Amino acid sequence: MPKITFIDHLGTARTIEGEVGATVMETAVKNGVPEIDAECGGACACATCHVYVDEAWAAAAGTPSSMEEDMLDFAYDVRPNSRLSCQIRITPELDGLVVTTPERQA
Amino acid sequence: MxxxxxxxxxxxxxxxxxxxxxxxxxxxxxxxxxxxxxxxxxxxxxxxxxxxxxxxxxxxxxxxxxxxxxxxxxxxxxxxxxxxxxxxxxxxxxxxxxxxxxxxxxxxxxxxxxxxxxxxxxxxxxxxxxxxQPKKPPIPGIDAYENESVFYAVRRMDAFRDRSILIVGGGDSALDWTLNLQPIAKRVTLMHRRDEFRAAPHSVEKMRALVAEGAMDLRIGQVTGLRGAGGALEAALCRNDAGETFEIACDRMLPFFGLxxxxxxxxxxxxxxxxxxxxxxxxxxxxxxxxxxxxxxxxxxxxxxxxxxxxxxxxxxxxxxxxxxxxxxxxxxxxxxxxxxxxxxxxxxxx
Structure with missing residues (x-):
């Protein structure tokens, strides 16, 4: 199963096995990864599962849809590599994905 | 009743x-x-x-x-x-x-x-x-300015008369208040993280027309800090996607980051x-x-x-x-x- 590494804002890394077809957010919540709130439960309606995708994985993770861009307006410290983790679906190509979580989601 | x-x-x-x-x-x-x-x-x-x-x-x-x-x-x-x-x-x-x-x-x-x-x-x-309730942006020290010069809602428009107002956001609340307060404010600056808006297209058009005639300002970026003593806001410290920092002089700020x-x-x-x-x-x-x-x-x-x-x-x-x-x-x-x-x-x- 693809491995995903979550790095929290203090630099602590947690590597977790995710299922192909699940979202990065679901993988984080199921495994108790901190700093991902996912208040709306994955409906792309709250911007509280904001992550920064590691530069090396930016292309593989893809770019936000216009709906996701709209929701990112509600996040803080949005950067060019910002994504909502509920909108990144795990594929075999994302094995090794690294994302960093922001200090605050809401 | x-x-x-x-x-x-x-x-x-x-x-x-x-x-x-x-x-x-x-x-x-x-x-x-x-x-x-x-x-x-x-x-x-x-x-x-x-x-x-x-x-x-x-x-x-x-x-x-x-x-x-x-x-x-x-x-x-x-x-x-x-x-x-x-x-x-x-x-x-x-x-x-x-x-x-x-x-x-x-x-x-x-x-x-x-x-x-x-x-x-x-x-x-x-x-x-x-x-x-309105989302509060995690700007360091923002608590000191709340209800003095930073507000999450407009209860009385008159409180914003002749003020230099910074409105932050790209949705209907941000655009509607930009258009409503612009005529009575000293100056309105709208700031959003990107040059695209979720708000109703006709509000966005009106805003762009005001910017074109020099009646208000539009800046692209995000607020990273606030300056001013004792809760009296003087300027917002901002940064854009290119990493450039700049200041916007203002004595009132209205952040609209959803609920x-x-x-x-x-x-x-x-x-x-x-x-x-x-x-x-x-x-x-x-x-x-x-x-x-x-x-x-x-x-x-x-x-x-x-x-x-x-x-x-x-x-x-x-x-x-x-x-x-x-x-x-x-x-x-x-x-x-x-x-x-x-x-x-x-x-x-x-x-």
């Missing part, structure tokens, strides 16, 4: 706090038992999270509806409760709940932030994740709380305070699932106990809507 102006309280058998799906369906279950309800919600519309967070998104686990959107579910519930003529108090937040009665005959004085006062025999808290759910004043009502949830029994969904019930996502009990369908069940059972408080002398007979002529009469469908 019971409001601060007249000092009269609205007397009601049941007051429901929260007009989400669970609060709405509780109107139905109470109505079948001849109990009329008033509802209070902080949002200016009914539907709670269904209407605010995911109106267009499908829900797949409402019994009998293989697929229904959040808004369609709310619309259907409103139709379903129509025969029971509930009274809505929208855009108001319940601030205090104070007991005037006894355990056997409860009575609660409930006051909202708009000054509406209720005297309710029973209170059903169907507040979901709490009240929707988030906060437990809010519920914590001050003297109820038992467990991790921001209200413990209830699973027979009546009553709290440890007689006459106050909690249904839907806000309650906690062993095995609780935060599903809309669970909230519907909880409302039905709570209504039975509400009936005993409201009509202590009446015996309740269990009836089906399919076969009971008296229930059908109440629903306005008697043949």
């Amino acid at each position: 019971g409001d601060a102006a007249t000092g009269e309280a609205i007397a009601t058998d049941a007051l429901i706090i929260g007009a989400g799906p669970v609060g709405l369906f509780a109107v139905f279950e109470l109505g079948l038992l001849d109990i009329r309800a008033h509802l209070v919600d902080i949002l200016p519309k009914v539907g709670g999270q269904c209407a605010e967070l995911y109106p267009e998104k499908p829900i797949y686990d409402i019994p009998g509806f293989p697929i229904v959107t959040g808004q369609a579910l709310v619309d259907n519930l409103m139709k379903q409760i129509e025969p029971f003529a509930p009274t809505f108090h929208l855009g108001e937040m319940v601030e205090s709940v104070e007991s005037l009665g006894t355990a056997a005959a409860p009575l609660y004085r409930v006051t909202t932030d708009a000054g509406t006062v209720f005297e309710a025999k029973t209170v059903l808290i169907a507040a979901g994740g709490g009240s929707f 988030t759910m906060k437990l809010g004043p519920i914590a001050q009502w003297g109820l038992n709380l467990a991790e921001n949830l209200i413990p209830v029994d699973t027979e009546k969904f009553e709290t440890s305070t007689p006459g106050i019930f909690a249904i839907g996502d806000i309650n906690a009990y062993p095995g609780k699932l935060k599903l809309i369908l669970s909230g519907f069940h909880e409302g039905a059972l709570a209504a039975q106990k509400v009936h005993r408080y409201v009509f202590p002398e009446k015996k309740l007979f269990f009836q089906y809507t399919t076969s009971s002529s008296s229930l059908q009469k109440k629903l306005g469908v008697a043949g």
